[in-house]
Amino acid sequence: MSYRLDLSQPLEDETRRIALEQIARARRALAEAPPVEAIHELRKRCKKIRALLRLVRSALGKRYARENRRFRDLARQVSGWRDEQVLLETFDALLAHYRDEIDCRHYTAIRARLKARRERTLADELVGEGKGGEGKGGEGKVGSEGAVDTAALEAALDEARQAVLGWRLKGPQRDAWQAGLAMTYRRLDDAGETAAEEGSVVALHEWRKRVKYHRYHCELLRSLWKAPLTVRAEEAHRLSDLLGEDHDLAMLAAALDDADMQRISAERRQALGSLVARRRLSLQRSAMPLGTRLAAESPKALSKRFKRYRRALPS
Known part of the structure; x- marks a missing residue:
């Protein structure tokens, strides 16, 4: 179903449904999509869930802060590479916008530096299944050198799914x-x-x-x-x-x-x-x-x- 509340249904049920759908899409992207798409999907789905949480925050009570932090931190684990990818895309878009005024060849060296930075960050962050160590608290989300393990991200999403199943809204829901x-x-x-x-x-x-x-x-x-x-x-x-x-x-x-x-x-x-x-x-x-x-x-x-x-x- 779409990212839309069916207000004819109990709000608590709809809140859980939408969150679970977003988690499932992020989980599927990590398992099936290339790294570029997987990272983008994960971050987008986390943002949508955080928006959903903000909509019902008063009814979630104390649980709101914990769940908002969960999805914020999950997205941050892959923010470094995505930031570098965006820099390269921004550079290309900027030169395309002014292509009638400039000689793009003059900026080839800058683009090469941006691309190299992106590749270094990707190599640092996506270490692949089984290569990550345990982070602080033994959560296993951060590798021994600070790299993000895709298998650990999938596990974190599975953990988030279990938490969502326990979401309850307090007071009148309508x-x-x-x-x-x-x-x-x-x-x-x-x-x-x-x-x-x-x-x-x-x-x-x-x-x-x-x-x-x-x-x-x-x-x-x-x-x-x-x-x-x-x-x-x-x-x-x-x-x-x-x-x-x-x-x-x-x-x-x-x-x-x-x-x-x-x-x-x-x-x-x-x-x-x-x-x-x-x-x-x-x-x-x-x-x-x-x-x-x-x-x-x-x-x-x-x-x-x-x-x-x-x-x-x-x-």
Whole structure:
């Protein structure tokens, strides 16, 4: 089934169903997909589960913090290689965007450095089944040299599946998602204001995270009113993509100052840095008005609107 709550069913059952489906997809990717796809799938599924947890956090009680930490840490185990892969993809996309203005051959050496970094990180992180040692606490998730063992990741997902089977929601369930929706949207609103005021890499990245959670909440709640919530989720997705590209470019700019890039001429690094700055400015100019529209309502008004959607559903 899709990543959507069936609000005609008990919320507790639906919460477990969706979490279990996301775990199954991540588990299947690790077992069957190439490393690039497997890592991407694992991280995406963990983000979707964390969004689901945020939607029902008030009803989960103390269990929320433990389960949110579980899926956050699981995704972080493979973050290093994914970050390096994104740097290479960001570099390629940047040069493609400005291909009519530049000679891409001037940046071949930089790309070679980025590719080498990616390959080194992949070799460090994916050691394969049976090569990982035990991490702290004997969990067996981290190898003897800090590398992630794919077999241990699969075991961690199996452990997470057992935990999800025990999830219980406290109190009345019918509208238990409303508090989580309101809290996440309020944080989106606050993060957008901070990003507009500061414009820092940290503030923009924090805003993006809040946008993504709101997007997933709109997807989860599509049964309230499919057409408008689908469009809202798509616009939130578009905003998160703009902010995501901006963040990736900021990381690319930072990578140009790393020690392994110092053998590249300063002129070439500065030229690429100028392209990064131009592209980031363009992305931010597109993101800001979209973010203003997405958060045009006050948190209180949005909460009331979604409550009215819920009351309009057949009993």
